Amino acid sequence: MSDSLNAEISAGAGEAAVQELPMSNKSLVKWHTIAGFTWVGIAMLAGLFYSLQLIQQWPLPKIAVLSPGRIRMIHTNLVAFGFLTNCFLAMLYWTVPRLTGRRVASNRLGWLIFAAWNAIILATFVGLHLGEAQAVEWGETPVWVDPLVVVGAILVWIQFYTPIVRSREKAMYVTLWYFTAGFIWLGLTYIMGNFVPQYLVAGNAAGPLLGLYIHDLVGLWVTPMGWGMMYFFVPIILRKPIWSHALSLVGFWGLAFFYPLQGVHHFLGSPVPMFTQYSAVISTIAVEIVVATVIINFFMTWRGSEGSVKRSYAIRWFWLGAFNYALTCLQCAFQVTLTFQQVIHFTDWVVAHAHLVMFGVFSFWIFGMIEHLWPKLTGNEWWSTRLRAWSFWLTAAGLTSMFLVLTGGGLIEGFMSMNLVPRETILTSMRPFWITRVFTGLSIIAGFSCFAVNMVMTALVSSRAHVDTEYTPYEQGGEGGVSIGAI
Amino acid sequence: MSRVEKGGFPLERFSFVFLVAGILFFAFAFVASGWLPMISVRDLEVRTVEQMAQEQPLSFLLLKDEYPEAYTKAFGGMSDAEAFAEALRTGHKTYIGEACWHCHSQQIRPWGGDEHRYGRRSFPEEYHNELNMPPLWGTRRIGPDLIRRGGTHSNDWHVAHFFNPPDVNPVSVMPSYPWFYEEDGLTPNKTGLSIIAYVQWLGSWVPSLEETVYEIPHIESGYEPSTLERSRRAEEAAE
Numbered sequence: 238m239s240d241s242l243n244a245e246i247s248a249g250a251g252e253a254a255v256q257e258l259p260m261s262n263k264s265l266v267k268w269h270t271i272a273g274f275t276w277v278g279i280a281m282l283a284g285l286f287y288s289l290q291l292i293q294q295w296p297l298p299k300i301a302v303l304s305p306g307r308i309r310m311i312h313t314n315l316v317a318f319g320f321l322t323n324c325f326l327a328m329l330y331w332t333v334p335r336l337t338g339r340r341v342a343s344n345r346l347g348w349l350i351f352a353a354w355n356a357i358i359l360a361t362f363v364g365l366h367l368g369e370a371q372a373v374e375w376g377e378t379p380v381w382v383d384p385l386v387v388v389g390a391i392l393v394w395i396q397f398y399t400p401i402v403r404s405r406e407k408a409m410y411v412t413l414w415y416f417t418a419g420f421i422w423l424g425l426t427y428i429m430g431n432f433v434p435q436y437l438v439a440g441n442a443a444g445p446l447l448g449l450y451i452h453d454l455v456g457l458w459v460t461p462m463g464w465g466m467m468y469f470f471v472p473i474i475l476r477k478p479i480w481s482h483a484l485s486l487v488g489f490w491g492l493a494f495f496y497p498l499q500g501v502h503h504f505l506g507s508p509v510p511m512f513t514q515y516s517a518v519i520s521t522i523a524v525e526i527v528v529a530t531v532i533i534n535f536f537m538t539w540r541g542s543e544g545s546v547k548r549s550y551a552i553r554w555f556w557l558g559a560f561n562y563a564l565t566c567l568q569c570a571f572q573v574t575l576t577f578q579q580v581i582h583f584t585d586w587v588v589a590h591a592h593l594v595m596f597g598v599f600s601f602w603i604f605g606m607i608e609h610l611w612p613k614l615t616g617n618e619w620w621s622t623r624l625r626a627w628s629f630w631l632t633a634a635g636l637t638s639m640f641l642v643l644t645g646g647g648l649i650e651g652f653m654s655m656n657l658v659p660r661e662t663i664l665t666s667m668r669p670f671w672i673t674r675v676f677t678g679l680s681i682i683a684g685f686s687c688f689a690v691n692m693v694m695t696a697l698v699s700s701r702a703h704v705d706t707e708y709t710p711y712e713q714g715g716e717g718g719v720s721i722g723a724i
Numbered sequence: 725m726s727r728v729e730k731g732g733f734p735l736e737r738f739s740f741v742f743l744v745a746g747i748l749f750f751a752f753a754f755v756a757s758g759w760l761p762m763i764s765v766r767d768l769e770v771r772t773v774e775q776m777a778q779e780q781p782l783s784f785l786l787l788k789d790e791y792p793e794a795y796t797k798a799f800g801g802m803s804d805a806e807a808f809a810e811a812l813r814t815g816h817k818t819y820i821g822e823a824c825w826h827c828h829s830q831q832i833r834p835w836g837g838d839e840h841r842y843g844r845r846s847f848p849e850e851y852h853n854e855l856n857m858p859p860l861w862g863t864r865r866i867g868p869d870l871i872r873r874g875g876t877h878s879n880d881w882h883v884a885h886f887f888n889p890p891d892v893n894p895v896s897v898m899p900s901y902p903w904f905y906e907e908d909g910l911t912p913n914k915t916g917l918s919i920i921a922y923v924q925w926l927g928s929w930v931p932s933l934e935e936t937v938y939e940i941p942h943i944e945s946g947y948e949p950s951t952l953e954r955s956r957r958a959e960e961a962a963e
Contacts, residue, residue, distance in 0.1 A: 291866075291897050293890065301903040306823030368821030372858050377823075401738055408736040414745070417738055421746040429754065434858035439770045440851025442762040443858045449758060451863075457750075486735055493745035497753030501761075506833030507861055508848045510764050513757050579836040583829055583865030655837045660868060664895045 260334040265347045267614045269327035270607060272355055274689060276319025277600075279362075281685060283312035285678050291671045302366045310365050310377045316595060317375055317454060318386075319358045324603045325462040326350065326393070329416065331610060332469045333397050335708075336413055337404035342396045350392045357385050375451050376431050383431045390424035411485045412465040418493055419461030426453040445509050448517075449500030455594065456496040463599040464488075464531055467555065470606055471538060473708065474551050480537035484530040491527025495520045505578045518573050525570040532566070535559040550625050554605030557633055561597035565590065580655055585670070586647025589640045596681075597636050604632075604688065611692055618702045620694035628687035635680030642677060646670030771853040777809035783924035784808055787879055787917055794906065798914035808921065815922025816855050818915055822901070829862035830871040830926070842869045843930070850929065867898060872927025882920045883912055 289296055290305040297303040330347065334340050341347060357378070364370070364379035371380050378386060397420060401413060409417070430450025434443030472479055479485060501509055501517035536559065539545065545552040568590060571577055581587065608625070612618055619625055646667055653663045734740045785804065788795045799807035819825065832838045834845040850871065851859050877885070884891060887905060889898035902909060904916030912920065 290899060293897060295899065299900050299902055304822055304901070305899040306826060307821070309826055310823050368818070370821050370823065372820045372825060372860055374826075374863060404738075407738075408733060409738060409741070413738075414736065414741050417741045418745040421742065422750060425747075425750050429758070433758075436857070438762055438857070439853060440768070440856040440859050441765045441848040443856070444851070444861055445761045446758050447858055447861075449753070490735065490745070493749050497750050498757055501757050503863060504831075504861055506835060506838075506845075507831045508846045508851070509761050513761050516756060575835070579833075582833070582836065583863070587863065651836075654865075657837050657840055661893065661895050664897060 260338075260340060261330050262341070262344050262347060263614055265330045265344070265351065266327045266610070268351060269323045269330065270610075270614070272351070273320045273323030273327065273603075274692070276315045276323065276358060278685065278689065280312050280315035280320060281678075281682050283308045283315065285675070285682060287312060288671065288675045288678055292668065292675065301368065304368075307365050307368060307370070310370055311362060313375055314361050314365065314377055315358065317459075318354070318361065318378075321459055321462075321595075321599060321603070322354060323358075324606075325459075325466075326354070327610075328462070328466050328603075328606055329397055332412060332466070333400050333416065336410055336469070337400040338406070339400035339403045342399035346392065346396050350389065350396060353385070353389050353392060357382055357389055360385070371431065371435065373431055373434065373447055373450060375454055376427070378431070380431075380435060383427075386427055386431075387424060390420075390427060394420050394424065411468045411479065411482075411489065414489045415461035415465035415468070418489075419458060419465070422453065422457035422461070422497075426450060426457055430454070441508050444504055444507060445501050445513060448503040449497070451503055452500035453497060456492070456499070459595070459599050460492065460496070463602055464492075466602055466606055467531070467535065467559075470551070470609060471535060471555055474549060474555075474609055475538060475542050475545055477538065477542070480534050480540075484534050488527060488530035488534070491524065491530070495524035495527060499524065502573050505573075505575060506582065518575070521573040522570050525566045528562070528566050532559055532563045549608075550629060551605045551609040553629060554601045554608060558598045558601035558605065561593055561601065561636075565594050565598060568593075580651035581647055582651075584647035584650040584654070585643040585667075586651065589643030589647060592636065592643070593640050597640065601632075604628075607688075607692070611695060612704045613706045615696045616704050616706055617695050617698065618700035618704060620691055620698055620700075624687045624691040628684045628691065631680050631684030631687065633684075635677045635682075635684060639674060639677035639681070642670050642673045646674075765848050765852070768848060768852040770857075773809045773812050773854050774805075776853055776855075777805045777812060780804050780808045781874065781925055781928040783875060783879055784811065784921050787921065790879055791911060791917065794911045794913065794917060798917050811918040811921035812855065812925060814914065814918035815920070815925075818919045819860070819922055824870075825860040825862045826864055827862075827866040827898070828868065828870045829865045830859070830869065831861040832869060832871060838869070843872050846871060867896075870923060870926050872930055874924040874926040874928050879920055879924065882923065883910075883916070886912075886916065886919065 286296060287305055287309045295305060297308075330341065360382045361378045364382060365377060369379040369381075370377040371383070376383075397416065401409070401417060426449075429446055430453070434446045438446075468479060468485070498520040499517050501513050502521050505514050505518070507514075535555070539552070539556065542552075546556050547553075572581055572586070572590065608619075649670075650663055650667055653666065788804075795807075799810060802810065832842045832844070832846045839845060881892065885893075885898075886901045887909065888900040888902075889896040901916075901919075904912055904919060906913050
């Protein structure tokens with residue numbers, strides 16, 4: 238036996254001693270989840286109110302702080318930073334220590350990050366109500382909050398780069414590639430989108446950066462976190478490795494190269510030079526081929542465990558999310574072309590697409606993760622199986638019908654607009670679609686309420702069944718990685 | 725196994741992922757789609773609000789006559805240029821804070837019927853000023869495009885419209901803005917005057933609504949007329 242192997246064994250023993258302590262801080266996971274779900278509840282209400290404005294039924298008093306326009310910006314900002322970012326932080330506290338064998342930099346820093354991020358979101362919430370928005374779509378965060386967001390991103394770097402750098406494994410698992418790149422991208426994207434066009438350049442020089450910002454916040458923050466999450470939880474729940482490691486490599490490096498190049502496709506037809514517009518179109522079509530790798534990897538991993546969608550709610554959410562992702566990507570490759578853009582650019586088609594990606598994919602995956610984690614975090618079995626089913630079907634039905642109704646409405650709107658139909662006629666024609674959309678939104682809110690009630694009751698009512706709160710191996714009497722949520 | 729002992733494939737290592745994917749690819753994309761468009765307009769001067777306010781459109785001067793008390797209360801003691809600069813800044817801030825730009829675009833595309841509806845396509849010079857940091861191009865068009873909409877309606881129309889748009893246009897889904905007015909709900913306050921000044925200013929840089937070809941030779945030379953304009957020109961030539 239070589240010396241190096243001996244050293245390895247003794248290092249491993251030391252490692253085991255460390256691992257006896259809980260690796261991840263469960264309170265942080267839990268509280269980030271609770272914060273995320275609170276913000277998204279408010280965000281959904283904001284969306285509902287705004288949809289009522291479009292059918293001339295504004296329910297709130299007509300006062301400045303509750304103006305529909307301000308509420309619209311609150312809807313998108315709370316989703317991006319309140320919901321997704323909080324839930325991703327919860328996910329990071331669970332996954333990173335398990336993947337690296339090291340704890341995060343500091344628990345105290347963890348609570349500081351929790352306080353800082355939620356203070357940022359609260360300040361944004363208040364600032365937008367007061368009419369202090371910044372003209373950066375999806376970054377309307379008032380200019381006086383922007384520097385804090387950068388500080389928040391730097392704290393996240395310290396907290397999670399520490400365990401990754403200290404990790405004994407030099408070759409990282411797929412999930413960690415996405416996290417490593419995603420953290421730095423968050424900071425760079427925010428600085429590029431919120432400071433450069435605000436203070437340094439104007440007009441045609443600033444416009445492309447706004448496009449890059451909207452796109453990179455999705456592509457370089459939400460997507461890497463979401464994919465990393467999928468690559469971690471799906472193999473654990475299904476208890477088998479990801480189908481193809483080579484495809485994982487292609488997927489990650491393709492995303493890293495092509496995704497940052499596409500932002501200008503949000504402003505096709507603007508006065509931005511055509512070479513920039515064409516490069517954005519081409520790289521967008523290219524990335525659709527690359528993201529297909531992730532979808533193939535998911536479905537090929539799932540193949541052979543088809544019954545899991547019946548047994549595990551977590552897999553059911555992940556499955557529908559992956560299906561919606563395939564749909565989104567297919568849609569992207571077409572809608573980015575100038576031919577499609579002529580019709581759909583300024584219409585509800587885009588709104589439908591945004592909901593399909595942000596809600597139908599990444600939020601569904603977060604719901605899948607919470608399905609899996611919540612019993613582990615609370616030590617109790619899910620309170621009600623019926624509510625789990627209701628939340629899934631109501632949300633899925635709501636999102637699917639919202640997507641269909643807005644896509645259809647968007648096409649009609651686009652063609653009418655192109656054919657120089659008077660705006661009044663367009664608005665009248667959109668009304669049935671917008672009325673239906675309110676009900677699809679109500680369905681989503683009902684589904685979400687079932688989920689939230691179930692979470693609260695699960696935390697409060699202790700179950701008799703034993704819950705494996707870690708991933709205890711079979712040999713030690715645990716359930717391995719199987720979803721304890723299996724019905 | 726041996727690969728793991730050696731520290732893995734570079735593509736799976738922290739330093740490589742961090743530097744190449746995290747920094748290098750991002751920087752490359754910034755150069756390709758951020759910096760190149762920047763240098764393509766580096767010769768354009770960015771005009772300040774004060775520079776633009778030296779000439780006031782008729783609509784703003786009329787506001788002074790139409791709402792003398794409100795005007796004095798908001799901009800009393802200022803010269804026309806100072807008052808207009810102040811109104812533009814306040815109006816611009818209101819336009820952003822009320823999310824006007826989420827339902828009204830400020831860009832005319834060369835396709836999709838835009839040129840027939842709103843005039844010739846947008847050109848970079850229109851946006852090189854302080855009020856386009858960042859530009860308000862928008863990504864959704866529930867109401868009409870506004871980049872050259874100023875002057876389409878009278879100040880009075882705007883006063884009635886902002887108070888409750890469905891009163892003016894029954895199918896309008898635009899929200900009401902009663903806080904743009906004094907207690908009486910008839911006289912615009914400073915916010916009201918400013919937002920009207922701002923939207924009426926939009927497009928004041930083109931000679932008239934119909935004749936929207938900007939008199940800059942190199943733009944004129946690179947300009948392809950729209951189908952409608954081509955047919956009109958052909959008809960004129962035939963006559």
